[in-house]
Amino acid sequence: MSSVAPLLRIPVGVIVERRQVNSPWADVIWRPVAVLGGLPDAAPWTALTIDGKTATFYAGAAEIELYRSEADNYRRNLASATPAIVAEHHVEQVFTKRTRDRADPEALARHGPRFRDDNER
Secondary structure: OOOOOOOEEEEEEEEEEEEEOOOOOOEEEEEEEEEEEEEEOOOOEEEEEOOOEEEEEEEEEEEEEEEEEEOOOOOOOEEEEOOOOOOOOOOOOOOOOOOOOOHHHHHHHOOOOOOOOOOOO
């Protein structure tokens, strides 16, 4: 989570859909389909509609946190054809320029030719 406190917190209710699928790996899929402004009086996991192979439920309460640094992204999201809610707040990483280690001039210096001593073998 971010170390910066959100500017605003908005309580919302989340609606999810359960749909039966023909798949060897899963019997049903769950997906969020709506967000309610505010919190309804319904208990979490209250069935809203059951229609053949699909059902919708009030999944429960959640909270949307708005951050000042994300204002431009919120504006773009609302202007898009299908605005969406993001699951997590993106934490902007502060750029820190690295400092290089100083080079050792002796390690990089050219050494003269090495002559072999007669005692060396």
